[in-house]
Amino acid sequence: xxxxxxxxxxxxxxxxxxxxxxxxxxxxxxxxxxxxxxxxxxxxxxxxxxxxxxxxxxxxxxxxxxxxxxxxxxxxxxxxxxxxxxxxxxxxxxxxxxxxxxxxxxxxxxxxxxxxxxxxxxxxxxxxxx
Numbered sequence: 001x002x003x004x005x006x007x008x009x010x011x012x013x014x015x016x017x018x019x020x021x022x023x024x025x026x027x028x029x030x031x032x033x034x035x036x037x038x039x040x041x042x043x044x045x046x047x048x049x050x051x052x053x054x055x056x057x058x059x060x061x062x063x064x065x066x067x068x069x070x071x072x073x074x075x076x077x078x079x080x081x082x083x084x085x086x087x088x089x090x091x092x093x094x095x096x097x098x099x100x101x102x103x104x105x106x107x108x109x110x111x112x113x114x115x116x117x118x119x120x121x122x123x124x125x126x127x128x129x130x
Contacts (some may be wrong), residue, residue, distance in 0.1 A: 029053070030123075033111065037120050041068045044113060044120060058108065068113040068120065073106040074129035 032053060036044045041063055050057050050072055058071040080101050107129035113120040 029055075033123055036113065037123060039120055040118050041113070041115055041120065042118075044068060050111075056106070063115075066115055068115060070111040071127075072109050072111065072129070074109060075104050075106050076129075077102040077104050 033048075036048060039047075045061055045063075045068070048070075050070060055072040056075070058073050061068055061070045063069075080103050107127065109125060109127040109130040111130075112124045112126065114122045114124065
């Protein structure tokens with residue numbers, strides 16, 4: 001295998017993982033949550049465990065007369081550029097930026113069960129991490 005091919009292989013694997021993972025997770029979450037439509041808010045609170053499904057839950061669910069909502073967090077890694085110096089062939093130097101460390105932030109996704117008389121009628125999502 002040529003050296004250039006060896007460098008491209010990790011990039012291809014990384015990009016394909018980025019393209020498939022969020023869609024797969026969202027479909028599985030939708031499928032999991034759809035089974036709660038038609039159940040009471042108290043049943044949903046007893047049975048639904050988002051932590052077991054692999055989600056980081058921000059706090060306890062919040063219930064109003066018309067909604068039952070959960071807030072989950074999705075941690076995103078953001079590359080932080082670190083300045084570095086490169087010496088050119090002519091002997092001069094210039095700064096280049098290379099990502100050598102990562103900072104993480106938590107993005108929120110609100111999962112909202114719309115209630116009528118305490119029974120889940122529909123499901124909706126809001127937030128950047130949904």
